[in-house]
Amino acid sequence: MRLYFIHGGSRIWLSSFLQTIGFPILLLPLFIFYIHNRNTNTENKKPKIVSIEPRLFVAAAIIGVLTGVGCFLYSYASARLPVSTSSLIASTQLAFCAVFAFFLVKQKFTAYSVNSVVLLIVAAGILALRGSGDRPAGESTKQYAMGFLMMSISSALNGSILPLTELVYKKTKHAITYSLILEIQLVSCLFATLFSMTGMIVNHDFKEISREAQQFGLGETNYYVVLVASAIISQIFYLGAVGVIFSASSLLSGIMISMLLPVTEVLAVIFYKENFQAEKGVSLFLSLWGFVSYFYGEFKQAKEMKKVTITETELPQYHCDNTNP
DSSP states (O other): OHHHHHTTOOOHHHHHHHTTTTGGGGHHHHHHHHHHHHHHOSSOOOOOSOOOOHHHHHHHHHHHHHHHHHHHHHHHHHHHSOHHHHHHHHTTHHHHHHHHHHHHSOOOOOHHHHHHHHHHHHHHHHHHTTGGGOOOTTOOHHHHHHHHHHHHHHHHHHHHHHHHHHHHHHHOSSOOOHHHHHHHHHHHHHHHHHHHHHHHHHTTHHHHHHHHHHHOTTOHHHHHHHHHHHHHHHHHHHHHHHHHHHHSOHHHHHHHHHTHHHHHHHHHHHHHOOOOOHHHHHHHHHHHHHHHHHHHHHHHHHHHHHHHHHHHHHSOOOOOOTTOO
């Protein structure tokens, strides 16, 4: 996304649009699921092409609109802020995710998960120590401040979307399968795309694409490559996020997204020649520590539960004799 803006891209709504327009690629795995279910159906009934119920459709649509708003705010901030600063602020969504997960889905915290959240937030805070002097050349203080504000609001919004998605999974009356997850994701991205498309129409972005491609710093062909790659990668990112929620929890999804911060910092050093200062090294170490802490806690808890299960199965079974108190 930042590559688009660095080399001459300037359409905020287009950048927002690219984050969700890749949803048609979900039709391929959905079609595979449909064929598989039809071939393995033992009751000789044709499987439904779409299994999402109306209430679930409405919930997915609402999440989609919220996602569209978050995408616009994120794109606006990405146009104003360096990669390191924008990723730093975006990582604070973990704190919002933890709070919303506690209230919405009654997320249970352990010492290890709390330690993980704290370490990841501190890791982001350390990067803030060097963030005051990174305003891009030629950008006013007002523009930089607006970018900072928009990214902060986007982080809070995205932090709430993950627990909301988990809440939808918990409240649905039907069994949650991965094909249903794909349908929910498709509906959400459809409405997020419609939201961004409306902004593009009002802002005349469609008319400016060809002109912007001709003036793009990396060439016209690479302009379209950047657009297509952004759409595909963003869709994979969202699908991975909802997949983690389906397999585990919204908190783990938020933790894994926050883990992207040091990865982004390293990639920014490699591709954008940003300096790898000591703060980045410390942040990377704390992030890895926090990530390992969470999974160690999950591993330890699973091991203890397994011991309890084995102990219960090995206990001798006593029969009560009512005639002999």
